[in-house]
Amino acid sequence: MFEDWSNTLPPDPMRAYRAKKDAARRTVQSKYSILGFISSGTYGRVYKAKARGDPEDGLLYAIKKFKPDKEGEVVTYTGISQSAIREIALNREINHENVVALREVMLEDKSIYMVFDYAEHDFLQVIHHHSQTLRCNIQMAVLKSLIFQLLNGVLYLHTCHILHRDLKPANILITANGVVKIADLGLARLTYEPLQPLFAGDKVVVTIWYRAPELLMGAKHYNKAVDIWAVGCVLAELASLRPIFKGEEAKLDNKKNVPFQKDQLLKIFEILGTPEVSEWPGLKNMPEYQNMKRLDRFKDRLFDWCQQKLKSRDGYDFLRKLFSYDPDKRLTAREALDQKWFQEEPRPTRNAFISMKGQQLPPQRRITQDDASTTALPNAAPQVTQPNSGKAASAASFASVGIGGFAAPSGNVGSAAYGGTAAYGGMGMSRLGVGSGNGGESTSNRTAGGSSKKKARLG
Numbered sequence: 039m040f041e042d043w044s045n046t047l048p049p050d051p052m053r054a055y056r057a058k059k060d061a062a063r064r065t066v067q068s069k070y071s072i073l074g075f076i077s078s079g080t081y082g083r084v085y086k087a088k089a090r091g092d093p094e095d096g097l098l099y100a101i102k103k104f105k106p107d108k109e110g111e112v113v114t115y116t117g118i119s120q121s122a123i124r125e126i127a128l129n130r131e132i133n134h135e136n137v138v139a140l141r142e143v144m145l146e147d148k149s150i151y152m153v154f155d156y157a158e159h160d161f162l163q164v165i166h167h168h169s170q171t172l173r174c175n176i177q178m179a180v181l182k183s184l185i186f187q188l189l190n191g192v193l194y195l196h197t198c199h200i201l202h203r204d205l206k207p208a209n210i211l212i213t214a215n216g217v218v219k220i221a222d223l224g225l226a227r228l229t230y231e232p233l234q235p236l237f238a239g240d241k242v243v244v245t246i247w248y249r250a251p252e253l254l255m256g257a258k259h260y261n262k263a264v265d266i267w268a269v270g271c272v273l274a275e276l277a278s279l280r281p282i283f284k285g286e287e288a289k290l291d292n293k294k295n296v297p298f299q300k301d302q303l304l305k306i307f308e309i310l311g312t313p314e315v316s317e318w319p320g321l322k323n324m325p326e327y328q329n330m331k332r333l334d335r336f337k338d339r340l341f342d343w344c345q346q347k348l349k350s351r352d353g354y355d356f357l358r359k360l361f362s363y364d365p366d367k368r369l370t371a372r373e374a375l376d377q378k379w380f381q382e383e384p385r386p387t388r389n390a391f392i393s394m395k396g397q398q399l400p401p402q403r404r405i406t407q408d409d410a411s412t413t414a415l416p417n418a419a420p421q422v423t424q425p426n427s428g429k430a431a432s433a434a435s436f437a438s439v440g441i442g443g444f445a446a447p448s449g450n451v452g453s454a455a456y457g458g459t460a461a462y463g464g465m466g467m468s469r470l471g472v473g474s475g476n477g478g479e480s481t482s483n484r485t486a487g488g489s490s491k492k493k494a495r496l497g
C-alpha cells in the first residue's frame with residue numbers, strides 16, 4: 039500500500055558528515071596515556087595523563103571524565119549534565135594564570151572528557167602535609183602567597199562576572215612551581231544578565247563549611263561576596279590547619295525543603311559573635327531571622343583567634359573584613375588584594391613555595407594504579423579509599439590503556455608553566471614580587487584527598 043521512498047530520497051548529508059567526523063575523531067586513549075587515577079568527585083573521575091609521543095618529562099594533564107548516566111549496568115545517554123555544560127562553557131572563555139586551563143574537551147563512548155593542565159598540589163594537601171607530616175604551621179610567606187594568588191584568580195573570575203560558588207581547599211590547586219590554580223567550575227555561574235535567577239528555592243550552593251551567612255540565613259539574593267567569605271574560611275584553615283567553621287549540615291527533608299542550618303551558623307557565631315542588625319541591616323529581612331533569634335548568643339572572639347593563629351594586627355583586620363557579616367560591607371577581591379597585610383613582610387611571591395626547602399615541600403599528588411582487568415566497567419565500584427578523603431576510586435574505565443610503569447617526573451609541570459612565556463594574566467599579579475626557582479622534588483606520593491564536606495550542587 040505504501041510506496042517505498044527510501045530509494046528516491048536524497049542521502050542524508052548530516053549522516054555522511056557525522057560518519058566522517060566520527061572516523062576522524064581521535065579517542066582519548068589514542069591521544070593520551072593515562073598515568074594513574076587521581077580522585078573521584080561528584081561528577082566524575084580525574085586521571086593523570088601525558089600526551090602520547092611527548093617526551094618523558096613532557097607536559098602533564100588532568101583528565102576529568104564525567105560519569106555517563108547509568109540504568110543498572112546499562113550506560114544510557116540522556117544528555118549532558120548542567121554541571122558539565124557550565125564547567126565547559128565557562129572554562130572555554132577564560133584564561134588566567136590563577137585559574138586552571140582547560141586544553142580540550144573530548145566526547146567518547148557517551149562520556150565527556152575535559153583535559154586540564156595538571157597541578158601537582160592543592161590547598162587541602164598542603165594543609166594535610168603540615169598537620170600530619172610536618173606537624174607545624176604553614177610559613178606565613180607561603181600562606182600569604184597562596185591567598186594572594188587565590189584572590190587574584192577570584193578577581194579575574196569576578197571581573198568576568200563569574201561566581202565560583204564552591205571555593206574550598208580541595209578545589210584550589212597549586213602547580214609544582216607554587217602557582218595557584220582555581221579549579222572545579224562545576225558550580226560556577228555567570229552573573230551578568232542571567233537568564234535564570236541565581237536563587238532556586240530548593241538548591242544549595244557552596245560546601246557547608248565555606249557557606250556565607252547570607253546563604254545560611256536563606257537570602258533570596260546573593261553575589262560575589264559569597265566567594266569572598268569562602269576565601270576567608272580558606273585563609274583561616276591555612277592558618278590553623280583545620281576548618282574554622284566546621285558545622286554539621288542539616289539534611290534536606292523528604293519534601294526537599296532547605297533546612298535551617300543551625301549548627302553551621304552556631305559555629306560561625308561562636309567565633310565571630312552573634313550578628314547585630316546594627317552591623318547588618320539586611321539581617322532582619324532574612325527568611326531565617328526568627329530561627330536565628332532563638333539561638334544562644336555569643337561574643338565576638340575573632341581577635342583572640344587571630345592572636346594565636348595569624349599573629350598579626352593587619353592579618354586580623356584583613357580576616358575581619360573578609361568575614362564581614364553584611365555582604366555589602368565585605369571586601370571585594372580587588373580591595374582584598376590592596377590590604378596592608380600583603381604589604382607587610384613577608385610579602386607574597388609568585389612561587390608560593392620559594393621559601394620551602396626539601397622535606398617541607400608537599401609531596402607529589404598520589405595516584406593509584408589499579409589492576410583494572412577485574413573492573414572493566416566504566417563505573418565500577420570504588421577500589422581505593424584514601425584516609426581523610428570523602429572520595430574513593432578506581433582506574434577501571436581506563437582498563438584498556440595498560441596503566442603501569444609510571445615514574446613521576448619531578449617539577450616538570452611547573453617548570454614548563456614557568457618557561458617565561460606564560461602570560462601573567464594582568465589582574466593585579468604585577469603587584470607580586472616575582473620569585474624564581476622550582477617547586478622542588480619530593481619522594482612520596484600522597485593524595486590531595488577530597489573533601490569530606492557535603493554539598494548539594496546546582497542553583
Ligand SMILES: Nc1ncnc2c1ncn2[C@@H]1O[C@H](COP(=O)(O)OP(=O)(O)OP(=O)(O)O)[C@@H](O)[C@H]1O
Nearest residue numbers: 077079080081082084100154155156157208222486
Ligand atoms: N588540573 C588538575 N590537576 C591535578 N589534579 C586535579 C586537577 N583537577 C582536579 N584535580 C583533582 O581532582 C579532584 C576532583 O576534581 P574536581 O573538583 O574538578 O571534580 P568534582 O567532580 O567537581 O569533585 P568534587 O565534587 O569533589 O568537588 C580535585 O579535588 C583534585 O584533587
Ligand SMILES: [Mg+2]
Nearest residue numbers: 079208209222
Ligand atoms: Mg571539586
